[in-house]
Amino acid sequence: QSALTQHASVSGSPGQSITISCTGTSSDVGFYNLVSWYQHHPGKAPKLIIYEGDKRPSGVSTRFSGSKSGNTASLTISGLQAEDEADYFCCSYAGRSTYVFGTGTWVTVL
Amino acid sequence: EVQLVESGGGLVRPGGSLRLSCAASGFTFNKYLMHWVRQAPGKGLMYVSAISSDGTYTYYADSVKGRFTISRDNSKNILFLQMSSLRGEDTALYYCLKDQSGDYSFDHWGQGTLVTVSS
Numbered sequence: 149q150s151a152l153t154q155h156a157s158v159s160g161s162p163g164q165s166i167t168i169s170c171t172g173t174s175s176d177v178g179f180y181n182l183v184s185w186y187q188h189h190p191g192k193a194p195k196l197i198i199y200e201g202d203k204r205p206s207g208v209s210t211r212f213s214g215s216k217s218g219n220t221a222s223l224t225i226s227g228l229q230a231e232d233e234a235d236y237f238c239c240s241y242a243g244r245s246t247y248v249f250g251t252g253t254w255v256t257v258l
Numbered sequence: 259e260v261q262l263v264e265s266g267g268g269l270v271r272p273g274g275s276l277r278l279s280c281a282a283s284g285f286t287f288n289k290y291l292m293h294w295v296r297q298a299p300g301k302g303l304m305y306v307s308a309i310s311s312d313g314t315y316t317y318y319a320d321s322v323k324g325r326f327t328i329s330r331d332n333s334k335n336i337l338f339l340q341m342s343s344l345r346g347e348d349t350a351l352y353y354c355l356k357d358q359s360g361d362y363s364f365d366h367w368g369q370g371t372l373v374t375v376s377s
Contacts, residue, residue, distance in 0.1 A: 151302045161331050180362075182361070182362040183365075184362070184363035184364070186364075186367075191369075193353075193366070193367040193368060193369050193371070194353075194367045195260075195367075196358065196363055196364060196366075197353045199358060199361050199362075199363035199365075200314075200362070200363070203361075205365060236285075237302075237303065239303075239363070239364075241362040245308060245317040246305055246317070246319065247295075247305040247362070248305070249295070249302055249303035249304070249305070250302070251302045252302060
């Protein structure tokens, strides 16, 4: 499978909202409602922030929200904070026990 | 606190072998599906392999099938990835992941161990 497509970078000012998109195909993102999102600060382990498209694990800020339309999943970060500066990548189940990952989006807080 | 600590990475020549380990703690290891993914330098993440909680079911990406073997020791809470016939394109940071259980996501990741295949 091909990687899910994400913009390389997104930026926003503190307090603003930003949206990161993750585009796949009708065989992965579009077929399954099983997209997860991860926050990755360099040098640390990635952290799960959204699963099953729009669910937040316990302890994850409500500022993070997920959605999907067609073959594109989206992650919105509202009330942007300095600590949100990190890489964000998506992942979709793609059937037959396999997964496909996004290319990652670096979020810069201006 | 859940911890996943990978080890075993290093420099290996093409055609060589290496065994990665992932020491798990902070959860009931034998109840969870476990995974390996990798990230080559400058590239995105690639899903590599998975093993069921009891070790009876395994999955491999086509690019590693027949060369890599995933296994686990539930008595010692360790996940393994035996890699053989290594190629340059296997050079990557290898991550061990814990399945969140039933929702096709990964709720804990290790920090990765680097494998470099080069002559």
